[in-house]
Amino acid sequence: MDGSGLWLIGLGPGDLNQMSISAQSAAKSAEYRFLEGYTALLPLEEMNKLESVIGTWDLRMRSSVEHPEELLDLAQEHRVALLVVGDPLQATTHVDLQLRCLQRGIPCHVEHGISITTIVTGAAGLQSYRFGRQCTFAYPYGDYLPTSPLEVILENKERGLHTLALLDLDPTGMGEGNQIPMTPQIAVDVLLKMASKLEVDVDDWLLVLCSDMGTKDARVAVGTTQDIASVSGGRIHCLLIPAELHDVEEAALARW
Amino acid sequence: MDGSGLWLIGLGPGDLNQMSISAQSAAKSAEYRFLEGYTALLPLEEMNKLESVIGTWDLRMRSSVEHPEELLDLAQEHRVALLVVGDPLQATTHVDLQLRCLQRGIPCHVEHGISITTIVTGAAGLQSYRFGRQCTFAYPYGDYLPTSPLEVILENKERGLHTLALLDLDPTGMGEGNQIPMTPQIAVDVLLKMASKLEVDVDDWLLVLCSDMGTKDARVAVGTTQDIASVSGGRIHCLLIPAELHDVEEAALARW
Structure with missing residues:
Protein backbone atom coordinates (compact mmCIF):
# COMPACT_ATOMS: atom_id res chain seq x y z
CA MET A 1 0.00 0.00 0.00
CA SER A 115 -21.73 -9.12 2.25
CA ILE A 116 -24.77 -10.11 4.25
CA THR A 117 -26.85 -10.00 1.08
CA THR A 118 -24.85 -12.91 -0.36
CA ILE A 119 -24.50 -15.15 2.63
CA VAL A 120 -27.95 -14.85 4.13
CA THR A 121 -29.69 -16.66 1.28
CA GLY A 122 -27.45 -19.71 1.23
CA ALA A 123 -26.92 -19.75 4.98
CA ALA A 124 -30.67 -20.06 5.53
CA GLY A 125 -30.86 -22.67 2.77
CA LEU A 126 -32.62 -20.82 -0.05
CA GLN A 127 -31.16 -20.65 -3.53
CA SER A 128 -29.61 -17.30 -4.41
CA TYR A 129 -30.63 -17.52 -8.06
CA ARG A 130 -34.28 -17.75 -6.99
CA PHE A 131 -34.29 -14.30 -5.37
CA GLY A 132 -36.02 -11.33 -6.96
CA ARG A 133 -35.41 -7.72 -6.09
CA GLN A 134 -34.52 -6.87 -2.47
CA CYS A 135 -36.47 -4.45 -0.36
CA THR A 136 -35.95 -2.57 2.90
CA PHE A 137 -38.43 -2.13 5.74
CA ALA A 138 -38.02 1.42 7.01
CA TYR A 139 -39.07 2.54 10.47
CA PRO A 140 -42.54 4.06 10.32
CA TYR A 141 -42.53 7.86 10.74
CA GLY A 142 -45.81 8.98 12.25
CA ASP A 143 -48.65 7.98 9.95
CA TYR A 144 -46.44 7.63 6.90
CA LEU A 145 -46.00 4.03 5.80
CA PRO A 146 -44.87 3.29 2.24
CA THR A 147 -46.24 0.00 0.88
CA SER A 148 -43.55 -0.42 -1.78
CA PRO A 149 -41.63 -3.14 0.13
CA LEU A 150 -44.72 -5.37 0.21
CA GLU A 151 -45.38 -4.61 -3.46
CA VAL A 152 -41.87 -5.86 -4.26
CA ILE A 153 -42.52 -9.03 -2.21
CA LEU A 154 -45.84 -9.65 -3.97
CA GLU A 155 -44.34 -9.15 -7.43
CA ASN A 156 -41.51 -11.51 -6.58
CA LYS A 157 -43.87 -14.15 -5.14
CA GLU A 158 -46.01 -13.98 -8.25
CA ARG A 159 -42.93 -14.80 -10.31
CA GLY A 160 -41.95 -17.64 -7.98
CA LEU A 161 -39.10 -15.64 -6.47
CA HIS A 162 -37.96 -15.21 -2.87
CA THR A 163 -37.39 -11.76 -1.35
CA LEU A 164 -34.69 -10.51 0.98
CA ALA A 165 -36.05 -7.74 3.18
CA LEU A 166 -33.39 -5.72 4.95
CA LEU A 167 -34.49 -4.02 8.15
CA ASP A 168 -33.81 -0.38 8.97
CA LEU A 169 -31.02 0.52 11.40
CA ASP A 170 -31.90 4.13 11.94
CA PRO A 171 -35.07 5.20 13.73
CA THR A 172 -34.37 8.88 13.04
CA GLY A 173 -33.77 8.45 9.31
CA MET A 174 -30.89 10.94 9.59
CA GLY A 175 -27.91 8.58 9.65
CA GLU A 176 -26.27 10.57 12.43
CA GLY A 177 -27.42 9.31 15.82
CA ASN A 178 -27.35 5.94 17.52
CA GLN A 179 -28.21 3.07 15.23
CA ILE A 180 -31.02 0.91 16.61
CA PRO A 181 -31.58 -2.15 14.41
CA MET A 182 -35.25 -2.93 13.89
CA THR A 183 -36.53 -5.79 16.05
CA PRO A 184 -38.44 -8.78 14.60
CA GLN A 185 -41.57 -7.51 16.33
CA ILE A 186 -41.40 -4.10 14.67
CA ALA A 187 -40.60 -5.71 11.32
CA VAL A 188 -43.69 -7.92 11.55
CA ASP A 189 -45.71 -4.92 12.64
CA VAL A 190 -44.55 -3.00 9.55
CA LEU A 191 -45.42 -6.01 7.36
CA LEU A 192 -48.89 -6.33 8.86
CA LYS A 193 -49.57 -2.60 8.44
CA MET A 194 -48.54 -2.73 4.79
CA ALA A 195 -50.69 -5.85 4.31
CA SER A 196 -53.69 -4.16 5.81
CA LYS A 197 -53.20 -1.11 3.59
CA LEU A 198 -52.93 -3.28 0.45
CA GLU A 199 -55.62 -5.70 1.70
CA VAL A 200 -53.35 -8.73 1.42
CA ASP A 201 -53.62 -11.69 3.77
CA VAL A 202 -50.20 -12.63 5.10
CA ASP A 203 -51.31 -14.72 8.09
CA ASP A 204 -50.35 -18.02 6.47
CA TRP A 205 -47.08 -16.75 5.01
CA LEU A 206 -43.91 -18.54 5.95
CA LEU A 207 -41.20 -16.10 7.03
CA VAL A 208 -37.52 -16.73 7.67
CA LEU A 209 -35.85 -14.50 10.22
CA CYS A 210 -32.05 -14.38 9.98
CA SER A 211 -30.27 -12.87 12.97
CA ASP A 212 -26.64 -11.82 13.30
CA MET A 213 -25.66 -13.71 10.16
CA GLY A 214 -21.96 -14.07 9.60
CA THR A 215 -21.18 -13.95 13.31
CA LYS A 216 -20.89 -16.81 15.77
CA ASP A 217 -24.33 -15.89 17.13
CA ALA A 218 -26.05 -16.43 13.76
CA ARG A 219 -29.57 -17.81 14.15
CA VAL A 220 -32.37 -18.63 11.75
CA ALA A 221 -36.04 -18.90 12.72
CA VAL A 222 -38.83 -20.06 10.44
CA GLY A 223 -42.51 -19.46 11.08
CA THR A 224 -45.61 -17.34 10.66
CA THR A 225 -45.77 -13.62 11.39
CA GLN A 226 -46.80 -14.48 14.94
CA ASP A 227 -43.87 -16.86 15.47
CA ILE A 228 -41.38 -14.36 14.10
CA ALA A 229 -42.75 -11.41 16.08
CA SER A 230 -42.12 -13.33 19.28
CA VAL A 231 -38.41 -14.02 18.60
CA SER A 232 -36.32 -12.17 21.15
CA GLY A 233 -32.60 -11.50 21.38
CA GLY A 234 -30.12 -10.98 18.58
CA ARG A 235 -28.70 -7.70 17.33
CA ILE A 236 -29.27 -7.31 13.58
CA HIS A 237 -32.01 -9.15 11.73
CA CYS A 238 -33.29 -9.50 8.22
CA LEU A 239 -36.27 -11.32 6.78
CA LEU A 240 -36.54 -13.73 3.90
CA ILE A 241 -39.97 -14.12 2.38
CA PRO A 242 -39.89 -17.34 0.38
CA ALA A 243 -41.96 -18.08 -2.69
CA GLU A 244 -42.91 -21.73 -3.22
CA LEU A 245 -40.04 -23.91 -2.03
CA HIS A 246 -38.01 -26.45 -3.99
CA ASP A 247 -37.30 -29.79 -2.29
CA VAL A 248 -33.76 -29.03 -1.11
CA GLU A 249 -34.91 -25.62 0.12
CA GLU A 250 -37.75 -27.17 2.08
CA ALA A 251 -35.39 -29.67 3.69
CA ALA A 252 -32.87 -26.91 4.38
CA LEU A 253 -35.46 -24.69 6.12
CA ALA A 254 -36.76 -27.66 8.14
CA ARG A 255 -33.43 -27.59 10.01
CA TRP A 256 -34.33 -24.43 11.91
CA MET B 1 -10.67 -26.53 14.30
CA SER B 115 -18.95 -14.00 -4.00
CA ILE B 116 -18.76 -12.68 -7.52
CA THR B 117 -22.52 -12.12 -7.47
CA THR B 118 -22.11 -9.49 -4.74
CA ILE B 119 -19.06 -7.63 -5.93
CA VAL B 120 -19.76 -7.47 -9.62
CA THR B 121 -22.72 -5.11 -9.29
CA GLY B 122 -21.01 -2.53 -7.12
CA ALA B 123 -17.63 -2.92 -8.80
CA ALA B 124 -19.15 -2.01 -12.15
CA GLY B 125 -21.07 0.84 -10.52
CA LEU B 126 -24.67 -0.40 -10.57
CA GLN B 127 -26.77 -0.50 -7.43
CA SER B 128 -27.25 -3.97 -5.99
CA TYR B 129 -30.77 -3.22 -4.75
CA ARG B 130 -31.82 -2.48 -8.34
CA PHE B 131 -31.11 -5.99 -9.56
CA GLY B 132 -33.86 -8.46 -10.36
CA ARG B 133 -33.47 -12.20 -10.72
CA GLN B 134 -30.15 -13.51 -12.07
CA CYS B 135 -29.89 -15.75 -15.09
CA THR B 136 -27.26 -17.98 -16.66
CA PHE B 137 -26.35 -18.24 -20.34
CA ALA B 138 -25.71 -21.93 -21.05
CA TYR B 139 -23.63 -23.16 -23.96
CA PRO B 140 -25.90 -24.04 -26.87
CA TYR B 141 -26.21 -27.79 -27.45
CA GLY B 142 -26.95 -28.49 -31.11
CA ASP B 143 -30.20 -26.77 -32.05
CA TYR B 144 -31.45 -26.53 -28.49
CA LEU B 145 -31.49 -22.98 -27.18
CA PRO B 146 -33.67 -22.10 -24.19
CA THR B 147 -34.93 -18.51 -24.24
CA SER B 148 -35.62 -18.33 -20.50
CA PRO B 149 -32.53 -16.17 -19.74
CA LEU B 150 -33.73 -13.46 -22.11
CA GLU B 151 -37.24 -13.73 -20.65
CA VAL B 152 -35.78 -13.05 -17.21
CA ILE B 153 -33.89 -10.03 -18.60
CA LEU B 154 -37.01 -8.67 -20.29
CA GLU B 155 -39.14 -9.10 -17.17
CA ASN B 156 -36.48 -7.34 -15.10
CA LYS B 157 -36.11 -4.49 -17.60
CA GLU B 158 -39.86 -3.99 -17.63
CA ARG B 159 -39.76 -3.55 -13.85
CA GLY B 160 -36.81 -1.13 -14.09
CA LEU B 161 -34.36 -3.73 -12.79
CA HIS B 162 -30.88 -4.70 -13.90
CA THR B 163 -29.92 -8.32 -14.61
CA LEU B 164 -26.76 -10.23 -13.81
CA ALA B 165 -26.18 -12.93 -16.43
CA LEU B 166 -23.64 -15.54 -15.42
CA LEU B 167 -21.89 -17.32 -18.28
CA ASP B 168 -21.50 -21.08 -18.52
CA LEU B 169 -18.14 -22.67 -17.70
CA ASP B 170 -18.82 -26.10 -19.04
CA PRO B 171 -19.24 -26.77 -22.76
CA THR B 172 -20.08 -30.45 -22.15
CA GLY B 173 -22.74 -29.79 -19.52
CA MET B 174 -21.42 -32.76 -17.54
CA GLY B 175 -19.30 -30.97 -14.92
CA GLU B 176 -16.49 -33.48 -15.30
CA GLY B 177 -14.09 -32.36 -18.01
CA ASN B 178 -12.06 -29.22 -18.59
CA GLN B 179 -13.92 -26.03 -17.76
CA ILE B 180 -13.93 -23.54 -20.63
CA PRO B 181 -15.51 -20.25 -19.57
CA MET B 182 -17.79 -18.79 -22.22
CA THR B 183 -16.20 -15.97 -24.23
CA PRO B 184 -17.89 -12.57 -24.70
CA GLN B 185 -18.38 -13.41 -28.35
CA ILE B 186 -20.26 -16.65 -27.62
CA ALA B 187 -22.31 -14.89 -24.91
CA VAL B 188 -23.39 -12.20 -27.37
CA ASP B 189 -24.11 -14.89 -29.93
CA VAL B 190 -26.37 -16.69 -27.43
CA LEU B 191 -28.11 -13.39 -26.63
CA LEU B 192 -28.70 -12.60 -30.31
CA LYS B 193 -30.07 -16.08 -30.96
CA MET B 194 -32.50 -15.80 -28.05
CA ALA B 195 -33.49 -12.33 -29.27
CA SER B 196 -34.18 -13.59 -32.75
CA LYS B 197 -36.29 -16.46 -31.37
CA LEU B 198 -38.33 -14.08 -29.19
CA GLU B 199 -38.32 -11.37 -31.88
CA VAL B 200 -36.81 -8.78 -29.58
CA ASP B 201 -34.50 -6.04 -30.84
CA VAL B 202 -31.37 -5.85 -28.66
CA ASP B 203 -29.16 -3.89 -31.07
CA ASP B 204 -29.38 -0.67 -29.07
CA TRP B 205 -29.06 -2.33 -25.68
CA LEU B 206 -26.24 -1.24 -23.43
CA LEU B 207 -24.32 -4.21 -22.03
CA VAL B 208 -21.71 -4.28 -19.31
CA LEU B 209 -19.08 -7.01 -19.57
CA CYS B 210 -17.25 -7.77 -16.33
CA SER B 211 -14.10 -9.84 -16.68
CA ASP B 212 -12.03 -11.53 -13.97
CA MET B 213 -13.76 -9.57 -11.23
CA GLY B 214 -12.14 -9.79 -7.83
CA THR B 215 -8.68 -10.39 -9.30
CA LYS B 216 -6.02 -7.86 -10.17
CA ASP B 217 -6.92 -8.30 -13.85
CA ALA B 218 -10.52 -7.16 -13.31
CA ARG B 219 -11.87 -5.23 -16.31
CA VAL B 220 -15.21 -3.70 -17.17
CA ALA B 221 -16.36 -2.90 -20.71
CA VAL B 222 -19.54 -1.05 -21.63
CA GLY B 223 -21.12 -1.07 -25.06
CA THR B 224 -23.51 -2.55 -27.58
CA THR B 225 -23.65 -6.25 -28.46
CA GLN B 226 -21.14 -5.54 -31.22
CA ASP B 227 -18.69 -3.78 -28.89
CA ILE B 228 -18.91 -6.53 -26.30
CA ALA B 229 -18.54 -9.39 -28.82
CA SER B 230 -15.23 -7.91 -29.92
CA VAL B 231 -13.67 -7.81 -26.43
CA SER B 232 -10.76 -10.24 -26.31
CA GLY B 233 -8.67 -11.57 -23.45
CA GLY B 234 -9.74 -12.25 -19.90
CA ARG B 235 -10.57 -15.59 -18.33
CA ILE B 236 -14.02 -15.51 -16.74
CA HIS B 237 -16.70 -13.07 -17.76
CA CYS B 238 -20.22 -12.17 -16.81
CA LEU B 239 -22.70 -9.73 -18.28
CA LEU B 240 -24.80 -7.04 -16.65
CA ILE B 241 -27.84 -5.92 -18.59
CA PRO B 242 -28.88 -2.57 -17.11
CA ALA B 243 -32.38 -1.19 -17.02
CA GLU B 244 -32.69 2.58 -17.16
CA LEU B 245 -29.77 4.12 -15.26
CA HIS B 246 -29.85 6.44 -12.27
CA ASP B 247 -27.47 9.42 -12.33
CA VAL B 248 -24.72 7.94 -10.14
CA GLU B 249 -24.93 4.69 -12.10
CA GLU B 250 -24.57 6.52 -15.39
CA ALA B 251 -21.53 8.40 -14.12
CA ALA B 252 -20.09 5.19 -12.69
CA LEU B 253 -20.46 3.31 -15.99
CA ALA B 254 -18.97 6.23 -17.92
CA ARG B 255 -15.63 5.42 -16.25
CA TRP B 256 -15.12 2.30 -18.35
Missing part, protein backbone atom coordinates in the same frame (compact mmCIF):
# COMPACT_ATOMS: atom_id res chain seq x y z
CA ASP A 2 2.06 2.90 -1.30
CA GLY A 3 1.31 6.52 -1.92
CA SER A 4 -1.74 8.46 -0.86
CA GLY A 5 -5.37 7.79 -1.66
CA LEU A 6 -8.66 6.47 -0.36
CA TRP A 7 -9.10 2.80 0.44
CA LEU A 8 -12.70 1.56 0.69
CA ILE A 9 -12.31 -1.50 2.87
CA GLY A 10 -14.93 -4.17 3.50
CA LEU A 11 -15.02 -5.52 7.05
CA GLY A 12 -17.32 -8.41 6.17
CA PRO A 13 -20.56 -9.19 7.98
CA GLY A 14 -19.56 -8.63 11.58
CA ASP A 15 -16.81 -10.96 12.74
CA LEU A 16 -13.43 -9.33 11.98
CA ASN A 17 -11.94 -12.75 11.20
CA GLN A 18 -14.11 -12.69 8.13
CA MET A 19 -12.17 -9.76 6.70
CA SER A 20 -10.03 -10.84 3.78
CA ILE A 21 -6.28 -11.12 4.20
CA SER A 22 -5.75 -8.21 1.82
CA ALA A 23 -8.43 -6.05 3.45
CA GLN A 24 -6.77 -6.45 6.84
CA SER A 25 -3.37 -5.67 5.46
CA ALA A 26 -4.65 -2.56 3.63
CA ALA A 27 -6.40 -1.37 6.80
CA LYS A 28 -3.25 -1.86 8.87
CA SER A 29 -1.14 0.16 6.42
CA ALA A 30 -3.45 3.16 6.41
CA GLU A 31 -2.37 6.38 8.10
CA TYR A 32 -5.97 7.37 8.93
CA ARG A 33 -8.84 4.95 9.55
CA PHE A 34 -12.51 5.86 9.70
CA LEU A 35 -15.32 3.45 10.46
CA GLU A 36 -18.41 4.30 8.40
CA GLY A 37 -21.11 3.92 11.02
CA TYR A 38 -24.43 4.46 9.29
CA THR A 39 -25.02 2.06 6.38
CA ALA A 40 -24.34 -0.93 8.64
CA LEU A 41 -23.35 -1.77 12.18
CA LEU A 42 -20.49 -3.71 13.73
CA PRO A 43 -21.29 -5.76 16.85
CA LEU A 44 -20.01 -3.93 19.97
CA GLU A 45 -17.61 -6.76 20.82
CA GLU A 46 -15.97 -6.52 17.38
CA MET A 47 -15.87 -2.74 17.55
CA ASN A 48 -13.90 -3.12 20.76
CA LYS A 49 -11.47 -5.46 19.00
CA LEU A 50 -11.02 -3.27 15.94
CA GLU A 51 -8.08 -1.25 17.29
CA SER A 52 -6.06 -4.32 18.25
CA VAL A 53 -6.70 -5.91 14.85
CA ILE A 54 -6.00 -2.99 12.50
CA GLY A 55 -5.00 0.07 14.55
CA THR A 56 -6.64 3.23 15.87
CA TRP A 57 -9.74 4.56 14.16
CA ASP A 58 -12.47 7.20 14.36
CA LEU A 59 -16.18 6.95 13.69
CA ARG A 60 -17.76 8.88 10.82
CA MET A 61 -21.49 9.17 10.27
CA ARG A 62 -23.60 10.13 7.27
CA SER A 63 -22.68 13.78 6.83
CA SER A 64 -18.91 13.14 6.66
CA VAL A 65 -19.40 10.43 4.07
CA GLU A 66 -21.93 12.24 1.88
CA HIS A 67 -20.01 15.52 2.21
CA PRO A 68 -16.59 13.97 2.19
CA GLU A 69 -14.33 17.03 1.90
CA GLU A 70 -12.44 16.07 5.07
CA LEU A 71 -11.89 12.52 3.82
CA LEU A 72 -10.83 13.61 0.36
CA ASP A 73 -8.54 16.42 1.54
CA LEU A 74 -6.78 13.92 3.79
CA ALA A 75 -6.63 11.29 1.05
CA GLN A 76 -4.92 13.76 -1.26
CA GLU A 77 -1.82 13.57 0.94
CA HIS A 78 -2.22 10.42 3.04
CA ARG A 79 -3.34 6.81 2.98
CA VAL A 80 -6.93 6.99 4.25
CA ALA A 81 -9.05 3.91 4.95
CA LEU A 82 -12.83 4.06 5.12
CA LEU A 83 -13.92 0.87 6.88
CA VAL A 84 -17.33 -0.39 5.84
CA VAL A 85 -19.25 -3.31 7.31
CA GLY A 86 -19.98 -5.91 4.59
CA ASP A 87 -18.85 -5.01 1.08
CA PRO A 88 -18.04 -1.33 0.51
CA LEU A 89 -19.65 -1.02 -2.92
CA GLN A 90 -23.10 -2.24 -1.92
CA ALA A 91 -24.11 1.31 -0.94
CA THR A 92 -24.51 4.07 -3.55
CA THR A 93 -22.75 6.55 -1.33
CA HIS A 94 -19.46 4.65 -1.61
CA VAL A 95 -19.70 4.40 -5.40
CA ASP A 96 -20.21 8.16 -5.27
CA LEU A 97 -16.98 8.46 -3.25
CA GLN A 98 -15.14 6.59 -6.02
CA LEU A 99 -16.44 9.10 -8.55
CA ARG A 100 -15.41 12.08 -6.42
CA CYS A 101 -11.92 10.63 -6.08
CA LEU A 102 -11.75 10.23 -9.84
CA GLN A 103 -12.76 13.88 -10.32
CA ARG A 104 -10.07 15.07 -7.92
CA GLY A 105 -7.39 12.72 -9.23
CA ILE A 106 -7.18 10.85 -5.92
CA PRO A 107 -6.42 7.14 -6.26
CA CYS A 108 -9.32 5.11 -4.87
CA HIS A 109 -8.88 1.42 -4.09
CA VAL A 110 -11.45 -1.15 -3.11
CA GLU A 111 -11.03 -4.13 -0.81
CA HIS A 112 -14.18 -6.18 -1.14
CA GLY A 113 -15.84 -7.84 1.83
CA ILE A 114 -18.29 -10.65 2.47
CA ASP B 2 -11.14 -29.62 16.45
CA GLY B 3 -12.69 -33.00 15.84
CA SER B 4 -13.82 -34.45 12.55
CA GLY B 5 -16.32 -33.07 10.08
CA LEU B 6 -16.79 -31.34 6.77
CA TRP B 7 -15.74 -27.73 6.30
CA LEU B 8 -17.25 -25.90 3.32
CA ILE B 9 -14.70 -23.18 2.70
CA GLY B 10 -15.12 -20.17 0.44
CA LEU B 11 -12.02 -19.15 -1.50
CA GLY B 12 -13.46 -15.85 -2.63
CA PRO B 13 -13.59 -14.67 -6.23
CA GLY B 14 -10.19 -15.74 -7.50
CA ASP B 15 -7.33 -14.06 -5.66
CA LEU B 16 -6.41 -16.17 -2.61
CA ASN B 17 -5.64 -13.00 -0.61
CA GLN B 18 -9.36 -12.40 -0.69
CA MET B 19 -10.01 -15.47 1.44
CA SER B 20 -11.06 -14.51 4.93
CA ILE B 21 -8.65 -14.94 7.80
CA SER B 22 -10.82 -17.65 9.31
CA ALA B 23 -11.33 -19.46 5.98
CA GLN B 24 -7.57 -19.68 5.50
CA SER B 25 -7.00 -20.91 8.98
CA ALA B 26 -9.74 -23.56 8.68
CA ALA B 27 -8.31 -24.72 5.34
CA LYS B 28 -4.81 -24.98 6.82
CA SER B 29 -6.04 -27.09 9.75
CA ALA B 30 -7.84 -29.64 7.57
CA GLU B 31 -6.42 -33.14 7.21
CA TYR B 32 -7.85 -33.54 3.69
CA ARG B 33 -8.47 -30.73 1.21
CA PHE B 34 -10.48 -31.00 -1.98
CA LEU B 35 -10.96 -28.21 -4.50
CA GLU B 36 -14.46 -28.32 -5.97
CA GLY B 37 -13.70 -27.77 -9.62
CA TYR B 38 -17.00 -27.52 -11.45
CA THR B 39 -19.29 -24.79 -10.09
CA ALA B 40 -16.54 -22.19 -10.51
CA LEU B 41 -12.95 -21.86 -11.58
CA LEU B 42 -9.78 -20.61 -9.93
CA PRO B 43 -7.28 -18.75 -12.13
CA LEU B 44 -4.34 -21.05 -12.98
CA GLU B 45 -1.85 -18.78 -11.22
CA GLU B 46 -3.84 -18.97 -7.99
CA MET B 47 -4.30 -22.73 -8.35
CA ASN B 48 -0.52 -23.00 -8.48
CA LYS B 49 -0.26 -20.96 -5.28
CA LEU B 50 -2.92 -22.91 -3.40
CA GLU B 51 -0.59 -25.52 -1.93
CA SER B 52 1.84 -22.96 -0.52
CA VAL B 53 -1.03 -20.97 1.02
CA ILE B 54 -3.10 -23.73 2.62
CA GLY B 55 -1.40 -27.10 2.00
CA THR B 56 -1.76 -30.05 -0.37
CA TRP B 57 -5.08 -30.63 -2.10
CA ASP B 58 -6.85 -32.76 -4.69
CA LEU B 59 -9.37 -31.79 -7.35
CA ARG B 60 -12.91 -33.16 -7.22
CA MET B 61 -15.43 -32.74 -10.01
CA ARG B 62 -19.21 -33.00 -10.16
CA SER B 63 -19.73 -36.71 -9.49
CA SER B 64 -17.72 -36.72 -6.24
CA VAL B 65 -19.64 -33.74 -4.93
CA GLU B 66 -23.12 -34.86 -5.98
CA HIS B 67 -22.40 -38.44 -4.86
CA PRO B 68 -20.29 -37.53 -1.89
CA GLU B 69 -19.84 -40.90 -0.17
CA GLU B 70 -16.05 -40.60 -0.30
CA LEU B 71 -16.14 -37.08 1.20
CA LEU B 72 -18.62 -38.01 3.90
CA ASP B 73 -16.91 -41.28 4.86
CA LEU B 74 -13.67 -39.35 5.28
CA ALA B 75 -15.39 -36.54 7.19
CA GLN B 76 -16.80 -39.05 9.66
CA GLU B 77 -13.26 -39.60 11.00
CA HIS B 78 -11.21 -36.64 9.79
CA ARG B 79 -11.24 -32.90 9.23
CA VAL B 80 -12.16 -32.57 5.56
CA ALA B 81 -12.18 -29.26 3.70
CA LEU B 82 -14.10 -28.75 0.49
CA LEU B 83 -12.69 -25.61 -1.10
CA VAL B 84 -15.16 -23.68 -3.20
CA VAL B 85 -14.47 -20.60 -5.34
CA GLY B 86 -16.65 -17.69 -4.17
CA ASP B 87 -19.08 -18.42 -1.36
CA PRO B 88 -19.76 -22.12 -0.72
CA LEU B 89 -23.51 -21.82 -0.15
CA GLN B 90 -24.33 -20.11 -3.44
CA ALA B 91 -24.69 -23.51 -5.15
CA THR B 92 -27.54 -25.91 -4.27
CA THR B 93 -25.20 -28.84 -4.30
CA HIS B 94 -23.32 -27.53 -1.25
CA VAL B 95 -26.53 -26.90 0.70
CA ASP B 96 -27.37 -30.50 -0.15
CA LEU B 97 -24.01 -31.54 1.35
CA GLN B 98 -24.97 -29.78 4.59
CA LEU B 99 -28.19 -31.77 4.71
CA ARG B 100 -26.41 -35.08 4.07
CA CYS B 101 -23.98 -34.32 6.89
CA LEU B 102 -26.91 -33.59 9.17
CA GLN B 103 -28.50 -36.95 8.27
CA ARG B 104 -25.29 -38.81 9.03
CA GLY B 105 -24.51 -36.85 12.18
CA ILE B 106 -21.34 -35.36 10.69
CA PRO B 107 -20.54 -31.82 11.85
CA CYS B 108 -20.63 -29.46 8.88
CA HIS B 109 -19.10 -25.99 9.15
CA VAL B 110 -19.22 -23.10 6.72
CA GLU B 111 -16.57 -20.47 6.05
CA HIS B 112 -18.19 -17.90 3.83
CA GLY B 113 -16.35 -16.25 0.96
CA ILE B 114 -16.64 -13.12 -1.13
